[in-house]
Each structure stands twice: as structure tokens, then as C-alpha cells.
Amino acid sequence: YTQEKGSGAARDTALAGKGGVVFGSVSYVTGAFQQQVEENPSIDWRIYPVVSVDDKPAIPQVGTQVYEFYHCIRKGYEHPEAIIKLANFYVENIHPSNLKDRVQEMYQVKQIVDGKEEAISVYDQAPVWINNTKSDFSNWLKAIGKLAITDEDENALKLKDNLEKFENGDISLWSNYKSNGPEYSVMSTRYFYEEVQKLFMPDFFAGGATPTMIEQGETIEDYLTNSMDSIIIGEYPIDEFDKIVEEWRKRGGDQITKEVNEWYKSVK
Structure with missing residues (x-):
């Protein structure tokens, strides 16, 4: 980990065989780690919940439930039902958890990047996005045998087939297995957090930027990030943490907190 490269440096260190624990996103599983495992099948990575400082589970904060943007309909628009x-259509046909092979083939778009042909993800092109997390869990639970599966469950059957292929030695499906396997996977960890x-800890603030966010938000966010980086890489002792928090509060953190709480009270 370095201030210049951020968490990407930790990922690169792990890929070089010099690290065994990495904080990262789902993209680590579906990206470079897949190639690493194909080159050296003796390597294995497991997905774990966020580590805790004590004997109680850590409670990660997640972003606003509106996924950071809104779909707005102009007052008086002739067909407001169109967005629904x-x-x-997105949930039933294009969302990754429901994407049928025939639909993927029909809507797959190719582009040339650095002289190589690459496919553009179908769902990235949808004008309206909406997540169906319950469908994700339902398909996964059926694929791993926790719920009954029928011939009509196309996506669950496809997922089950891919999991079995990996278990039978198809290393090309490693990332799929680490995303959707029965344990130590992205889905098993997510299910543990969300359902079990x-x-x-959701962020309940879904309003626009407050006055202090506009004036000071970027400055104090940079201060906090750089200060935390300095603790991580050993430039500051861990004892500096409380001082950093106090300084963040003085620079506008307390005022932003006040403004956010006032917004929350106004919409309850």
C-alpha cells in the first residue's frame, strides 16, 4: 500500500506472490486474480467478511439505497409509465442475474480496444438500472442446493452447471466459483451480511450536497484520506488517529454532520 498507488499497490503485491491478505472489491476476483490462478493453480484465494477489532462482527457502512443517482420524470410528461x-425490462431480461444466453448473444456489442476485440457488458447500456438482489440470492441458493431447483430456473441451472464444472477441474471458471460458490465466496459473504x-450499516443520507459539503467537503475528505494513508504506511503512529478525527471535525466535519442530521429530520 502506498499513498501514490492506493489500494492497487496491495493488489499488485499480492499478484506478485508477496502478500496473502488484500482488502478489495469484487473486481479482484473477476479480474487479475483469475489470471494468476490459471498460471499457478496451486494458488487459492478466499473471500472473508471484514475483520473485526474485537469479538463482535464488524458492521461495514454501505452507500445510499438509491445507488447514488435518481431517475426523474418531468411533470406533465405524457408517458410517465415508460420508466417503469x-x-x-431491465430486471427481467438484462440484469446480470437474469441474463439469458440468447439475450446476451442478441444484445452483445463488440468494440476494438488497443487492437483487440472486446465485448461491452449488456447491462451497462441500459437507460434505466434497478437491482434485484433477492433474485441474486434466490438463484444462488438454488444453485448450491439450499432451495429447490426446477427446469424453469434457467439462470440457477446455468450457475449450478458452472460451479460443478469448476469442481471437476475447469480452472477457467475459478472467478465464477469464487463469486458464487457455497462458501468463502462473494455471494456467501454477502448473504451472511445481508440476510443472516x-x-x-446503510447510509440514510440521500439528499443533495449541503452548504458545507460544497465549501469544505473535498478539502476535508482529502485531509482524512491522506492522514489515514500516513497511518497505514507508518508515517504517523496509530495514536494520531484521535487527533486526526478532531481536526476533521474542526475543519467542517461537525458542521456537515449537523446539516445531514437536519436533512434527515426534515424527511422522516
Whole structure:
């Protein structure tokens, strides 16, 4: 980890065989780590919940439930139902958890990047996005045998087939297995957080930027990030943490907190 490269440096260190624990996103599983495992099948990575400082599970904060943007309909628009129809079409046909092979083939778009042909993800092109997390869990639970599966469950059957292929030696499906396997996977960890233990702490602020956010938000965010980086890489002792928090509060953190709480009270 370095201030210049951020968490990407930790990932690169792990890929070089010099690290065994990495804080990262789902993209680590589906990206470079897949290639590393194909080159050296003796390597294995497991997905674990966020580590805790004590004997109680950590409670990660997650972003606003509106996924950081809104779909707005102009007052008086002739067909306000159109956005709902687009959202339904996305969930039923294009969302990654429901994408049928035939639909993927039909809508797959190719582009040339650095002289190589690459496919553009279908769902990235949808004008309206909406997540169907319950469908994700339902397909996964059916694929791993926790729920009954029928011939009509196309996506669950496809997922089950891929998991079995990996278990039978198809290393090309390693990332799929680490994303959707029965344990130590992205889905098993997510299910543990969302459905079993209810451990996520959602961010309930869904308003626009407050006055102090506009004036000081970027400055104090940079201060906090750089200060935390300095602790991580050993430039500051861990004892500096409380001082950093106090300085963040003085620079505008307390005022932003006040403004956010006032917004929350106004919409309850």
C-alpha cells in the first residue's frame, strides 16, 4: 500500500506472490486474480467478511439505497409509465442475474480496444438500472442446493452447471466459483451480511450536497484520506488517529454532520 498507488499497490503485491491478505472489491476476483490462478493453480484465494477489532462482527457502512443517482420524470410528461416499463425490462431480461444466453448473444456489442476485440457488458447500456438482489440470492441458493431447483430456473441451472464444472477441474471458471460458490465466496459473504446477520450499516443520507459539503467537503475528505494513508504506511503512529478525527471535525466535519442530521429530520 502506498499513498501514490492506493489500494492497487496491495493488489499488485499480492499478484506478485508477496502478500496473502488484500482488502478489495469484487473486481479482484473477476479480474487479475483469475489470471494468476490459471498460471499457478496451486494458488487459492478466499473471500472473508471484514475483520473485526474485537469479538463482535464488524458492521461495514454501505452507500445510499438509491445507488447514488435518481431517475426523474418531468411533470406533465405524457408517458410517465415508460420508466417503469424500462426498469421492469431491465430486471427481467438484462440484469446480470437474469441474463439469458440468447439475450446476451442478441444484445452483445463488440468494440476494438488497443487492437483487440472486446465485448461491452449488456447491462451497462441500459437507460434505466434497478437491482434485484433477492433474485441474486434466490438463484444462488438454488444453485448450491439450499432451495429447490426446477427446469424453469434457467439462470440457477446455468450457475449450478458452472460451479460443478469448476469442481471437476475447469480452472477457467475459478472467478465464477469464487463469486458464487457455497462458501468463502462473494455471494456467501454477502448473504451472511445481508440476510443472516443483518450487519450492513446503510447510509440514510440521500439528499443533495449541503452548504458545507460544497465549501469544505473535498478539502476535508482529502485531509482524512491522506492522514489515514500516513497511518497505514507508518508515517504517523496509530495514536494520531484521535487527533486526526478532531481536526476533521474542526475543519467542517461537525458542521456537515449537523446539516445531514437536519436533512434527515426534515424527511422522516
